[in-house]
Amino acid sequence: xxxxxxxxxxxxxxxxxxxxxxxxxxxxxxxxxxxxxxxxxxxxxxxxxxxxxxxxxxxxxxxxxxxxxxxxxxxxxxxxxxxxxxxxxxxxxxxxxxxxxxxxxxxxxxxxxxxxxxx
Numbered sequence: 001x002x003x004x005x006x007x008x009x010x011x012x013x014x015x016x017x018x019x020x021x022x023x024x025x026x027x028x029x030x031x032x033x034x035x036x037x038x039x040x041x042x043x044x045x046x047x048x049x050x051x052x053x054x055x056x057x058x059x060x061x062x063x064x065x066x067x068x069x070x071x072x073x074x075x076x077x078x079x080x081x082x083x084x085x086x087x088x089x090x091x092x093x094x095x096x097x098x099x100x101x102x103x104x105x106x107x108x109x110x111x112x113x114x115x116x117x118x119x
Contacts, residue, residue: 006070007116008052012063015042015056022054030054036096066104068114075119078103092119 012018019030019042029045043050057063071077078092085108092103104114 002070002072002117004070005067007068007114009066009068009114010052010054010063011057011061011066012054013057013059014063015040015054018054018063064112066112066114068102068116071115071117073119074101074103074115074117077115077117078105081105081107081115084108090114 010018010022019032022028022044023030026046029047030042031045031050032040032042035041039056042054044052044054075092078088082088082105086105088103088105089112090102090104092101094101100116100118102114102116104112106112
């Protein structure tokens with residue numbers, strides 16, 4: 001299904017602290033894996049499969065949850081968002097391993113939203 005919210009991601013400067021907090025609060029299972037650049041990515045499972053993730057960010061931006069919407073053509077939706085006044089924060093980026101692509105933008109009101117899909 002496209003154009004629906006499909007994934008949530010927490011970007012924080014202290015991923016381990018966030019994993020501990022949310023794991024204890026909601027009894028979520030954390031599955032951490034290495035990714036390129038020497039970083040790790042943690043998928044969150046509430047018992048029925050992964051629905052969110054935690055990624056280590058830097059201190060230049062505040063910790064935040066980002067919602068992702070699944071689209072059928074990420075490149076065209078990212079371009080359309082920009083034409084409609086969005087500021088592209090992360091251009092269309094390959095997740096790797098054939099998992100698809102994502103982008104992140106700030107809409108004209110200042111809200112941040114991510115897109116996920118295939119090229």
